[in-house]
Amino acid sequence: MYEYGLGVKILWVPGHAGVEGNEKADSLAKLKAKNVYDDQQLGEHKLSLSGAIQLSKKLAVKPWQRYWERCEGAVHTKQLLPYVTTKVLLLADRKTGVMYCRLLLGDTMLNEDCFRCGFTTSPICECGSDRESIEHFLLFCPKYSEQRNKLYNTISDLWFSSYLSGALDVSVGLLLGPGWDHRIARKDDEKLKLALFDFIANTRRNF
Numbered sequence: 001m002y003e004y005g006l007g008v009k010i011l012w013v014p015g016h017a018g019v020e021g022n023e024k025a026d027s028l029a030k031l032k033a034k035n036v037y038d039d040q041q042l043g044e045h046k047l048s049l050s051g052a053i054q055l056s057k058k059l060a061v062k063p064w065q066r067y068w069e070r071c072e073g074a075v076h077t078k079q080l081l082p083y084v085t086t087k088v089l090l091l092a093d094r095k096t097g098v099m100y101c102r103l104l105l106g107d108t109m110l111n112e113d114c115f116r117c118g119f120t121t122s123p124i125c126e127c128g129s130d131r132e133s134i135e136h137f138l139l140f141c142p143k144y145s146e147q148r149n150k151l152y153n154t155i156s157d158l159w160f161s162s163y164l165s166g167a168l169d170v171s172v173g174l175l176l177g178p179g180w181d182h183r184i185a186r187k188d189d190e191k192l193k194l195a196l197f198d199f200i201a202n203t204r205r206n207f
């Protein structure tokens with residue numbers, strides 16, 4: 001393992017103490033390990049390096065996913081990213097990437113979020129029609145109609161070129177959530193996200 005730059009640390013955890021069934025299982029496991037070590041018994045399985053890495057990932061992901069599902073808060077983000085293994089597409093353009101991450105976290109510098117944090121005196125958008133929420137910014141604000149039409153045209157082209165059935169419902173989830181609609185292929189979802197990044201950049205709204 002060390003030849004591949006991997007370190008191994010073994011810790012003793014007194015998890016079997018005082019429980020009869022666990023004590024027996026522990027004794028059998030120790031006996032099996034000793035017999036294999038002493039060449040008195042063959043191990044049934046060999047684990048390759050790639051197999052060990054894959055197994056360690058699975059062991060790490062399970063408690064991480066469980067914690068993510070049970071932790072309080074982050075409701076907005078958990079709706080968009082229900083699985084901790086979800087891959088998020090980011091750009092080399094750091095500014096747009098940061099704004100996309102803020103939209104995913106539901107913690108932007110849009111007026112509604114700023115008002116909630118006490119940074120502004122009003123949550124209303126400069127357009128005057130509604131609160132400047134994430135939904136308003138992405139879907140409704142008339143200030144960005146031209147940029148939004150370009151975004152919607154790209155989404156429509158992707159939808160119809162893939163011969164997808166059903167009505168096209170452009171929502172916050174579809175725009176922000178990776179793989180939100182299972183009917184959209186991964187490569188097309190990446191194109192959708194790139195169109196979203198163009199929309200964010202072209203609005204010149206800093207948040």
